[in-house]
Amino acid sequence: xxxxxxxxxxxxxxxxxxxxxxxxxxxxxxxxxxxxxxxxxxxxxxxxxxxxxxxxxxx
Amino acid sequence: xxxxxxxxxxxxxxxxxxxxxxxxxxxxxxxxxxxxxxxxxxxxxxxxxxxxxxxxxxxxxxxxxxxxxxxxxxxxxxxxxxxxxxxxxxxxxxxxxxxxxxxxxxxxxxxxxxxxxxxxxxxxxxxxxxxxxxxxxxxxxxxxxxxxxxxxxxxxxxxxxxxxxxxxxxxxxxxxxxxxxxxxxxxxxxxxxxxxxxxxxxxxxxxxxxxxxxxxxxxxxxxxxxxxxxxxxxxxxxxxxxxx
Numbered sequence: 001x002x003x004x005x006x007x008x009x010x011x012x013x014x015x016x017x018x019x020x021x022x023x024x025x026x027x028x029x030x031x032x033x034x035x036x037x038x039x040x041x042x043x044x045x046x047x048x049x050x051x052x053x054x055x056x057x058x059x
Numbered sequence: 060x061x062x063x064x065x066x067x068x069x070x071x072x073x074x075x076x077x078x079x080x081x082x083x084x085x086x087x088x089x090x091x092x093x094x095x096x097x098x099x100x101x102x103x104x105x106x107x108x109x110x111x112x113x114x115x116x117x118x119x120x121x122x123x124x125x126x127x128x129x130x131x132x133x134x135x136x137x138x139x140x141x142x143x144x145x146x147x148x149x150x151x152x153x154x155x156x157x158x159x160x161x162x163x164x165x166x167x168x169x170x171x172x173x174x175x176x177x178x179x180x181x182x183x184x185x186x187x188x189x190x191x192x193x194x195x196x197x198x199x200x201x202x203x204x205x206x207x208x209x210x211x212x213x214x215x216x217x218x219x220x221x222x223x224x225x226x227x228x229x230x231x232x233x234x235x236x237x238x239x240x241x242x243x244x245x246x247x248x249x250x251x252x253x254x255x256x257x258x259x260x261x262x263x264x265x266x267x268x269x270x271x272x273x274x275x276x277x278x279x280x281x282x283x284x285x286x287x288x289x290x291x292x293x294x295x296x297x298x299x300x301x302x303x
Contacts (some may be wrong), residue, residue: 001118008114014076020101021069022151025062025141027259045075 006051013044066262073255081107095135099245109164116168123185126173130184133159136190144198147269149261152198153254159191160247185227188243192219195250199275211275218282219246225289234296238286241278249278 003056004012020036060068080236084107084167085091096102140155152246166184170176196216221238241249253274260270 003118003121004074006114007111008118011111011114014073018073018154019151021065021073021086022148022154025069025150025262042130048273 006047009043009050011046011047013040013042013047016040016043060186063263065271070259080111084110093194097242097245098240100242100248105244109168110276112165112168115165116172117164117193119169122173124169126166126176126180127183128168129162129169130180130187133162133166133191136162139196140191141194141198144195145201147202149202149254149271150258151197153251153258154288156195156254157251159195160244160251161253163188163191163243163247185223189223192223192243192246208272208275211272211279214279215275215282216285218279218286219243221286222282222289225293226287229289229293229296230295232293234293238292238295239288241281241285246278246282249274253277 001008016036017040020033020038020040022033023036024033027033081104088106088110091106092101092103094102094106096105131237136155136159140152140159143149143152143155162186166180167176193216194211196219199212200209203212218241222241223243226236231294254271257268257270257274260266261268
């Protein structure tokens, strides 16, 4: 999955964050929503870190 | 943190990250506005959004994913979207509208990349697009079933279907018809962000999804106006020609 390094993981994290926010706002499943939010933020952070290090496939 | 506070924070993060991403992309790609755009979705915004999908396109090419698989996934996502609207999960439904639209872009990009843009694929893609759009509105009809607002949903659905039908019929008669204010990408963006904003506004201010109703009213007016623009355009082009 080298193609996703950098921008790919940032975009994936962004979408997962949005989904988690939807779960938190629309339902009472705060645990599931919180997990998705954390996963989204983590993926976004990994993608950002890869981009800043310059080893992202797509900037 | 309370839900209204979280809604506000989420709004800032989502749009802040997108805004920064757009600015950085435009700075590094000053020629990005050269393509095709519209009043609602400029060529620069389209170029930025398409660029975000490039890594996925490359990964799918390497993994051997077929465009038709994305088209089917789009169908599944639209059913989930309908269920979310029907269940009153407006933010999630708005997200799924945007996700389904993104899959629609990605399957076309992937097909062009691998040189596999077949007539069968194009046909299935456009048919599933219609079902996907219809599914979302069916969910909205269930959500608004008791009241006058269901008529707005019906009018917006009619407009969306007529925009697509006029183009398909015109192109069947040999007249290019990719014109009008509210083509499918614009409708997806309006309904998706309209739903997300509406859910956040309802958490912050209370009420009953007033922003979603306003979005549906806008869609109902502009989609039907687009269909009328197309009817006028094709009528002018075909005036005086005979149908074999």
